[in-house]
Amino acid sequence: MKEMIRTGIVLMLICAVAAAALAYTNHVTSAIIAERLQQEKEAQLAELFPTMTNFEERTVDGRSATVAFDAENKFVGVLAEGQTEGYGGPIRFNLGINAAGEIVGLTVVAHTETPGIGDVIKETWFTKQFLGKKSGDTFTVDAISGATDSVKAMETGVEREYNEIWRRFSDGGAAGAQDTSAPAFSLAGVADGTYSGTASGFKGEIALEVTVAGGKITAINVTAQQETADRWADAKKVIEEIIAKQTVQVDTVSGTTISSDAIIKAVQRNQRNRREV
Amino acid sequence: MDRKLVVSSSPHLKTTESVQSVMIDVLMALFPAALAGVIFFGAPALITMVLTTVSAMVTEAIILRQKNIFGDGSAAVAGLLLAMVLPPTVPWWLAVIGGITAIVIGKQVFGGIGNNIFNPALVARAILMASWASHMTNWVRPVDLATAATPLALGQRAFSFTDLFIGAIPGCIGETSAFALMLGAGWLFYKGHITWRIPGGFIGTVFVMGFLFGGYSGAMAMISAGLFHVLAGGVMLGALFMATDMVTSPVTAKGQLIFGIGCGLLTMLIRIFGTFPEGVMFAILIMNALTPLIDNKTLPRRFGEVAK
Amino acid sequence: MSVMSEFSKGIIKENAVFRLMLGLCPILAVTTMAEFGLGMGIATTAVLICSNLVISLMRRIIPTKVRIPSFIIIIATFVTMVDMLLNAYLPALHAQLGIFVPLIVVNCIILGRAEAFASKAPVSHSLADGLGIGLGFTLSLTLLASVRELLAAGSIFKINLLGAAYEPFMVFGSPPGAFLALGLLMALVNMLSKKYKLE
Numbered sequence: 209m210k211e212m213i214r215t216g217i218v219l220m221l222i223c224a225v226a227a228a229a230l231a232y233t234n235h236v237t238s239a240i241i242a243e244r245l246q247q248e249k250e251a252q253l254a255e256l257f258p259t260m261t262n263f264e265e266r267t268v269d270g271r272s273a274t275v276a277f278d279a280e281n282k283f284v285g286v287l288a289e290g291q292t293e294g295y296g297g298p299i300r301f302n303l304g305i306n307a308a309g310e311i312v313g314l315t316v317v318a319h320t321e322t323p324g325i326g327d328v329i330k331e332t333w334f335t336k337q338f339l340g341k342k343s344g345d346t347f348t349v350d351a352i353s354g355a356t357d358s359v360k361a362m363e364t365g366v367e368r369e370y371n372e373i374w375r376r377f378s379d380g381g382a383a384g385a386q387d388t389s390a391p392a393f394s395l396a397g398v399a400d401g402t403y404s405g406t407a408s409g410f411k412g413e414i415a416l417e418v419t420v421a422g423g424k425i426t427a428i429n430v431t432a433q434q435e436t437a438d439r440w441a442d443a444k445k446v447i448e449e450i451i452a453k454q455t456v457q458v459d460t461v462s463g464t465t466i467s468s469d470a471i472i473k474a475v476q477r478n479q480r481n482r483r484e485v
Numbered sequence: 486m487d488r489k490l491v492v493s494s495s496p497h498l499k500t501t502e503s504v505q506s507v508m509i510d511v512l513m514a515l516f517p518a519a520l521a522g523v524i525f526f527g528a529p530a531l532i533t534m535v536l537t538t539v540s541a542m543v544t545e546a547i548i549l550r551q552k553n554i555f556g557d558g559s560a561a562v563a564g565l566l567l568a569m570v571l572p573p574t575v576p577w578w579l580a581v582i583g584g585i586t587a588i589v590i591g592k593q594v595f596g597g598i599g600n601n602i603f604n605p606a607l608v609a610r611a612i613l614m615a616s617w618a619s620h621m622t623n624w625v626r627p628v629d630l631a632t633a634a635t636p637l638a639l640g641q642r643a644f645s646f647t648d649l650f651i652g653a654i655p656g657c658i659g660e661t662s663a664f665a666l667m668l669g670a671g672w673l674f675y676k677g678h679i680t681w682r683i684p685g686g687f688i689g690t691v692f693v694m695g696f697l698f699g700g701y702s703g704a705m706a707m708i709s710a711g712l713f714h715v716l717a718g719g720v721m722l723g724a725l726f727m728a729t730d731m732v733t734s735p736v737t738a739k740g741q742l743i744f745g746i747g748c749g750l751l752t753m754l755i756r757i758f759g760t761f762p763e764g765v766m767f768a769i770l771i772m773n774a775l776t777p778l779i780d781n782k783t784l785p786r787r788f789g790e791v792a793k
Numbered sequence: 794m795s796v797m798s799e800f801s802k803g804i805i806k807e808n809a810v811f812r813l814m815l816g817l818c819p820i821l822a823v824t825t826m827a828e829f830g831l832g833m834g835i836a837t838t839a840v841l842i843c844s845n846l847v848i849s850l851m852r853r854i855i856p857t858k859v860r861i862p863s864f865i866i867i868i869a870t871f872v873t874m875v876d877m878l879l880n881a882y883l884p885a886l887h888a889q890l891g892i893f894v895p896l897i898v899v900n901c902i903i904l905g906r907a908e909a910f911a912s913k914a915p916v917s918h919s920l921a922d923g924l925g926i927g928l929g930f931t932l933s934l935t936l937l938a939s940v941r942e943l944l945a946a947g948s949i950f951k952i953n954l955l956g957a958a959y960e961p962f963m964v965f966g967s968p969p970g971a972f973l974a975l976g977l978l979m980a981l982v983n984m985l986s987k988k989y990k991l992e
Contacts, residue, residue: 214856219862233877244884322760
């Protein structure tokens with residue numbers, strides 16, 4: 209009996225120490241990992257859409273895509289995943305389309321084509337042939353001897369998926385935008401200092417300066433705005449709420465939806481832009 | 486023999502047959518198909534055959550440290566068989582690497598002749614296929630050597646049955662001419678080195694499955710679909726010369742039949758449902774791996790043994 | 794046995810890959826390029842040294858009846874930490890090694906050394922053992938990965954050695970090639986160590 213209790217206690221202690229060690233490591237690394245993933249996504253989008261400053265995940269008709277916007281919140285492009293049936297099984301690829309409806313990026317993410325023959329479809333020189341194609345173009349590329357079926361699969365697959373995606377997202381996926389839940393907002397790992405950001409308001413640009421200290425927003429100063437005077441006074445309540453709750457998930461003030469939305473967006477955005485300041 | 490007395494258990498069977506004499510018979514049997522390859526595909530085919538055969542023999546001689554480069558002849562057979570399953574236009578270095586691979590990885594790592602699990606020539610072909618697929622599927626038309634697709638890729642109507650039978654079709658050096666292969670195999674039957682069971686089971690199964698899976702379209706069309714699958718591609722070469730390899734196929738009569746049918750079944754499954762147009766190589770390699778099991782399960786019962 | 798000989802035995806005499814043949818699954822899977830072999834080797838070595846140290850320190854505390862669960866908890870903790878740290882600081886290597894980093898937990902070498910050595914030996918010996926076995930493991934993995942990368946891509950550590958005209962021996966980049974390369978290397982190592990009496 210005594211031995212059993214001793215065994216249990218030792219095992220429990222080992223587990224407790226292990227859990228503590230893991231919790232600490234996770235605490236140190238999780239923010240770095242999350243930030244890297246975000247940056248990777250941003251870098252990928254920025255390469256496809258050079259004017260992109262902001263992006264959002266949107267779902268239209270059961271298909272989700274990442275929709276990119278420029279500094280004036282104008283739609284600049286969409287990145288979505290497509291799939292086609294290849295010679296050896298499904299081929300999955302990422303398709304980037306800009307606001308003019310042209311394919312600007314195509315990368316094969318996963319495939320099971322015959323190694324050495326059909327797998328040319330993943331090569332850059334092959335996918336490059338699809339770039340610049342848009343609605344109404346023929347989606348044919350150079351045939352490759354031995355890989356006829358794989359090439360055909362890509363031709364029909366890219367064309368079909370292009371049409372599916374473009375049909376849903378040619379307007380920036382506005383139908384999917386009702387989802388206003390903000391992207392994850394975290395100040396973990398943000399150095400103390402003052403950051404600035406902007407967003408389009410009801411009448412023009414609203415510029416903000418956000419002061420961060422000890423991982424918290426301590427002050428938000430509006431540096432420029434042209435909103436309707438009495439509405440703006442109400443909209444400013446949003447600022448107080450953001451500081452009080454330390455989140456951008458706050459209620460908008462009725463009658464000032466656009467203005468208060470703009471404030472929220474600007475705060476979110478300067479969180480992203482913080483390394484540029 | 487310098488020893489006068491050899492002590493061993495019965496039965497005692499005396500024969501003049503040796504490994505070398507069997508291998509020479511096999512080489513002779515391969516001659517018609519090799520000749521057909523040279524006639525149809527010209528100098529490149531001849532060069533490829535010489536390269537694989539010589540590189541296989543030299544590798545074997547070096548590993549076994551023997552002075553006689555021909556040795557028991559098994560390396561020459563492996564090398565020549567490898568050339569038979571290569572496209573005629575492979576680069577010279579690919580043929581040489583193939584010959585070395587057949588001997589080193591196909592044969593000597595298992596302990597040399599008689600100990601290998603897989604057919605050495607097919608092991609080499611599988612490795613070459615996995616490494617340089619584009620060279621290994623670079624088919625050419627006979628005589629003018631222009632690039633072309635194989636009958637299996639093109640479908641039934643592309644070539645006449647006469648062409649398929651005499652071998653005037655794109656394909657591997659030694660697999661195209663059914664006529665030459667049958668001529669050579671006749672010699673092996675005559676010498677008693679192979680029985681009808683493996684080739685019969687193999688070719689029969691391929692025919693029946695080609696007959697059944699071509700879709701219903703009248704008796705004659707279905708028969709020609711079956712014949713097409715037998716004559717196009719590597720079934721004749723595989724059934725007559727590869728699957729019948731003594732080391733890697735079962736020894737029991739029932740086992741040989743099972744082996745042949747298994748090869749035919751797998752070949753057709755790969756051709757009809759698989760990603761590769763041709764399945765003979767993988768079918769034979771897979772059945773090679775099952776050979777010990779087949780032998781074990783088909784052992785004849787000892788006289789007087791009571792059924793379990 | 795001195796501390797020094799505990800260290801040196803892991804390099805050839807009890808080499809984890811070529812002699813003990815332990816932990817072969819990740820070896821076959823990750824050794825497609827020299828840098829992945831090296832990275833996997835270092836990650837495994839780090840876990841091995843830490844787990845040997847901790848288990849040796851606790852060898853009188855851990856009850857015999859539950860020693861295997863205890864070892865596994867300790868090893869899994871270090872592996873998860875290495876996984877998180879790699880993900881945070883060396884993302885490229887982490888992405889390539891993928892599932893094989895968490896799988897270090899069930900790598901036979903680590904549990905094998907814990908059970909057969911660290912749980913019975915003093916701390917200094919256990920550290921030397923972990924370091925030696927880990928070094929031998931890393932060297933073997935890097936060697937195997939270099940050979941495969943050279944044949945399948947014509948380069949080692951991404952430095953092209955065979956020129957642009959080289960047509961890669963692609964089978965060595967695929968799983969069957971991993972078996973072939975490991976078997977042939979093992980034969981070579983055995984042959985050489987017999988010849989030069991490195992037993």
